[in-house]
Amino acid sequence: MCQDFQVDIYFQQKWEDSRLRHNNTRRFLIKDPKLFSQIWHPDIYFANARTSSFHEVTQPNFLVWIYPNGTIWYDCRISLTVLCMQRLARYPLDSQKCDMRILSYIRMPDMKMGMIDKTTRMDEYATGIWSCAIATFHGHRELTHHILQSYIPTALIVFVSWFSFWLDVEAVPGRVSLSITTLLTLATQSSAARMSLPQASDVKAIDIWMGTCMTFVFLAMIEFTIVNYCTRRKNRRRRKKSVKGLSDQVHELVSQYKEKKNQLLQRNGTSCYEVAMLPADPESQEKIDRKQIRELNQAPPLYIKRNLLPTSKRKALEERISRVEENRKFAQAIDRNSRIYFPLTFGVFNILYWGYYLKFATDEY
Structure with a gap:
């Protein structure tokens, strides 16, 4: 878009010259x-014309x-490119008022422009x-073109960004891809709309629309970030845990296995005999521990999960599962609210x- 307009006009002038009076009863061409x-x-001449031909x-x-009384009628066809400084604060919902200034080099203020009766004024030079x-x-600017090329595509991009609210909270790759794609697409659309405009300091109506649409898409990405954080947040209460070495952890696991195994065998009505042997050297003790760990790994999964866990660890696991489920419900509630408030706000x-x-x-003007 340039700060000018093009016109193709029939320019007509009328003046009197007594030297051209003639005796004919009719005008001649x-x-x-x-x-x-x-x-x-x-x-x-046209004072604010860039080009003319x-x-x-x-x-x-x-x-x-040329009439018998010396009146001269002049008519010609001219193409002009006229400067017009537009005010684009309401673009593309604006209307413009452009002037074409016509002046004369040799006529003074008493000159009367008979054929142009729009506006006359005196300019001091x-x-x-x-x-x-x-x-x-x-x-008045045609709005249909801008609705089809700018407003509808950007509004659809905003609607697409809201699809992430219906995706699962654990669908991280899909929601991230959707948010980034819509944001980049909207940025490209906004850049293309500004390329056709002249450089102006006015905040245009199309700038407000594009900025608001980009804000909604960006807020959808922020909403996903909050949802993802809520699903992964942990309890702030930190318990002090004693730091144990690897050998201590292995011995503790083996002792828990022996205890649960004896309880299971006694519950089934069979006796369990454990032969305690004092190893002669550390290498023998390490072999025994490895054998017991292999036996532990070959046990049924349900037995491992339910019976081998001590009460404290089982409680901690249940608390963790409960916290994860609570976080998931809270994140889903945020998604449900976003499905309502985002479209409602955009409609307002x-x-x-x-x-x-x-x-x-x-x-x-």
């Missing part, structure tokens, strides 16, 4: 550019009528006060956004 160049005509295909597009005719063009934002820019905001 001049189409020769060389002949017209020998006739005096106002030195009119006459049309000469297939013949020079102009005509001159270093060479004096000059009259200026202003043709004002009002334009849309009501405020469209209501303000379509009903209350006005363009400042």
